[in-house]
Amino acid sequence: MKAQAAIMDALFFMFICASAAALLYFTAGLYGSNSNQQMTALYNYDYLKTAMLSLHYAKDDNGEWFFNELGKKLGSSDPVTSVEDYLSGGASNVWSNITASAPAKKTALHFVSETGTDFYCYNDVLGSVQCDNSFTKGSVVYAYSVKLEDSNGDDWTVGLELHY
Amino acid sequence: MRKAFVGPIGDDLPSVIIIILSLIMFFTAITYSFNAYNQKLDSLRLLRAGLETGRMLASKGVLSYDINHYDSAAQDIAATYGVSIKVTENENDCNNFPYKLKYLVTVMSGSINDVELKTAWVCVKR
Numbered sequence: 001m002k003a004q005a006a007i008m009d010a011l012f013f014m015f016i017c018a019s020a021a022a023l024l025y026f027t028a029g030l031y032g033s034n035s036n037q038q039m040t041a042l043y044n045y046d047y048l049k050t051a052m053l054s055l056h057y058a059k060d061d062n063g064e065w066f067f068n069e070l071g072k073k074l075g076s077s078d079p080v081t082s083v084e085d086y087l088s089g090g091a092s093n094v095w096s097n098i099t100a101s102a103p104a105k106k107t108a109l110h111f112v113s114e115t116g117t118d119f120y121c122y123n124d125v126l127g128s129v130q131c132d133n134s135f136t137k138g139s140v141v142y143a144y145s146v147k148l149e150d151s152n153g154d155d156w157t158v159g160l161e162l163h164y
Numbered sequence: 165m166r167k168a169f170v171g172p173i174g175d176d177l178p179s180v181i182i183i184i185l186s187l188i189m190f191f192t193a194i195t196y197s198f199n200a201y202n203q204k205l206d207s208l209r210l211l212r213a214g215l216e217t218g219r220m221l222a223s224k225g226v227l228s229y230d231i232n233h234y235d236s237a238a239q240d241i242a243a244t245y246g247v248s249i250k251v252t253e254n255e256n257d258c259n260n261f262p263y264k265l266k267y268l269v270t271v272m273s274g275s276i277n278d279v280e281l282k283t284a285w286v287c288v289k290r
Contacts, residue, residue, distance in 0.1 A: 021190050
């Protein structure tokens with residue numbers, strides 16, 4: 001009887017040790033994951049902020065200031081087509097730099113006017129620029145936007161978005 | 165018939181084995197946890213060093229010198245965090261680095277009218 005009691009006590013001890021070990025495994029796995037997510041978010045916001053700042057100093061292939069030209073295209077009668085033509089033509093170098101440097105799988109420029117026009121410019125599956133409203137958003141989105149006045153004096157919000 | 169006396173430990177040998185196994189399991193879990201904790205702390209430190217370097221590099225949006233010029237400035241941050249940092253415009257320079265952060269920067273050569281968009285790489289390792 002004495003030996004059976006000792007084994008029972010040992011089994012209880014083993015149960016307690018196994019519970020403590022399982023708890024340690026789980027907490028060790030979870031530790032820092034929240035901080036890591038926050039750091040990744042910080043990096044994405046840092047990237048967007050500096051990229052937008054860099055675009056203010058950027059010039060297109062014709063030597064014109066990128067944001068000035070973008071304002072002219074947005075002020076045209078068909079801003080969606082004008083911006084698409086500009087990003088695939090005169091500002092193709094700027095656009096390829098944006099998409100090449102972006103850390104996300106999908107990068108988009110999001111244009112929203114005060115008059116209600118709303119469209120995205122992004123690379124389609126073939127890698128060519130497409131501007132429309134059928135952009136498929138990612139589950140996690142980081143965005144940074146600036147105000148831009150078009151050639152008609154209307155305000156636009158131009159956002160650089162990273163979609164994961 | 166009475167069983168022979170094996171000894172003070174011999175009688176409890178089955179329970180002793182269970183106790184030893186339990187202790188081995190518990191201390192293995194502690195060692196694993198410490199290793200995981202140190203690895204995560206290490207990766208957070210690398211990421212933080214990279215972020216700080218990126219802010220130093222790209223916070224103004226426009227660079228007065230070529231991207232590679234900022235590699236020497238990044239060494240102060242590298243020393244603070246005890247890591248190796250490489251700032252370059254060529255991704256191939258970062259082949260052995262586990263952490264690579266990309267930034268879009270405008271490089272100015274001479275005047276503000278002479279600018280070029282480039283991708284700057286901030287690479288960090290232990």
